[in-house]
Amino acid sequence: GAGVSQTPSNKVTEKGKYVELRCDPISGHTALYWYRQSLGQGPEFLIYFQGTGAADDSGLPNDRFFAVRPEGSVSTLKIQRTERGDSAVYLCASSLDPTRLNEQFFGPGTRLTVL
Amino acid sequence: GESVGLHLPTLSVQEGDNSIINCAYSNSASDYFIWYKQESGKGPQFIIDIRSNMDKRQGQRVTVLLNKTVKHLSLQIAATQPGDSAVYFCAEEDSSYKLIFGSGTRLLVRP
Numbered sequence: 001g002a003g004v005s006q007t008p009s010n011k012v013t014e015k016g017k018y019v020e021l022r023c024d025p026i027s028g029h030t031a032l033y034w035y036r037q038s039l040g041q042g043p044e045f046l047i048y049f050q051g052t053g054a055a056d057d058s059g060l061p062n063d064r065f066f067a068v069r070p071e072g073s074v075s076t077l078k079i080q081r082t083e084r085g086d087s088a089v090y091l092c093a094s095s096l097d098p099t100r101l102n103e104q105f106f107g108p109g110t111r112l113t114v115l
Numbered sequence: 116g117e118s119v120g121l122h123l124p125t126l127s128v129q130e131g132d133n134s135i136i137n138c139a140y141s142n143s144a145s146d147y148f149i150w151y152k153q154e155s156g157k158g159p160q161f162i163i164d165i166r167s168n169m170d171k172r173q174g175q176r177v178t179v180l181l182n183k184t185v186k187h188l189s190l191q192i193a194a195t196q197p198g199d200s201a202v203y204f205c206a207e208e209d210s211s212y213k214l215i216f217g218s219g220t221r222l223l224v225r226p
Contacts, residue, residue: 004158031212040123042204042216043159056211091158098212102149106158 002026004107006092012113013082021077021110025094032075033104034067035091043091049075050098082114123202125221134192136220138205143186145207149214150179150190154201159216162190162203192222200224 005024013019025032030051035043045059049069057067064082069075079086089109096103128134140148146167151159165172165179165188172179178191188205202221206214 040218042206042219043214045213045215048213056213059213093158101147101208101212101214102161102164104161104214106160108157 004092004094004105006090006107006110008110009108010111010113012115014115015082015084017082017114019079019082019112021079021090021112023075023077023092023094023107025073025075025092026105027073029094029096029105030072031095031098031100031104032069033093033095034075034077035093037089037091037109039088046077048098055098079112082112084114087112087114123219123221125223127223127225128195129225130195130197132195134190134195134199134222136190136192136203136222138188138190138217138220140186140188140205140207140217141215142207142209143183145209147208148179148181148188149206149208150177150188151204151206151216152199152201153204153219159204195222195224197224197226 007022033048034046037043047057047067052069052072064080067077089111091109093104093106149164150162152162153159163174163177163179165181170181176193180189202219204219205217
C-alpha cells in the first residue's frame with residue numbers, strides 16, 4: 001500500500017519560469033489537498049479537491065497558482081511566472097473524504113526553489 | 116531531507132523525561148483540533164486529535180489537553196524517546212473541512 005507520492009522531490013527554477021508539481025494520492029481517496037510550507041512555518045492551506053472538482057480554492061495566493069485533478073486521482077499544481085517568494089515546500093495530502101480530517105495522509109512534499 | 120524550520124521555538128528534553136508542547140489557537144469557534152509530528156524531509160503525521168466537547172484525550176504515551184477558556188492546547192509525551200525528535204504542529208479545523216496549522220515547536224531529545 002503506497003502512500004501519497006509527490007514528484008519531483010526538489011525543483012529549482014528561475015524567476016519568471018513556469019513549474020508543475022505532481023501529486024499521486026492514495027488509491028481510492030476522493031479528497032486531495034495542497035498546502036504550502038515556508039521555512040519555519042506550519043503548512044498553509046491552498047486548495048482541496050473532492051473528486052475532480054475544486055471544492056475550495058480560497059487559499060491560492062493569486063492567479064499565478066492553479067491546480068487540476070482531471071480524472072479524480074493525480075493532481076498537478078501549476079505556478080506561472082514564478083517569484084522568489086514562491087520558494088517553499090509544497091505538500092499534498094489525501095483522505096477518503098473531506099470530513100475525515102484526522103485521516104489526511106501527507107506526502108513528503110516538493111521543495112521548490114526559485115532563484 | 117530539508118529542515119522544516121530553522122527559527123522554531125525549541126524544547127530540549129532528556130531521554131526518558133516527559134515533554135509538554137504548547138499551542139495557542141485563534142478561533143474560539145473551532146471545535147476540532149489535531150496534533151501532528153513532522154520529521155525532516157517528510158510530511159506531517161497525525162498523532163492525536165480532540166473535539167471541543169472534551170478537555171483531555173489520551174493515546175499511547177501521548178495526551179492532549181484542551182483549555183477552551185484561554186484557547187490553548189498542549190501535547191504531553193511521556194517517557195520521551197530519541198525517535199520523538201521532530202517538529203510538532205497543532206492544527207484547528209475551520210468551518211469547511213480545512214486545517215489551519217500553528218507555527219510549530221521543535222522537540223530535541225538528548226540521549
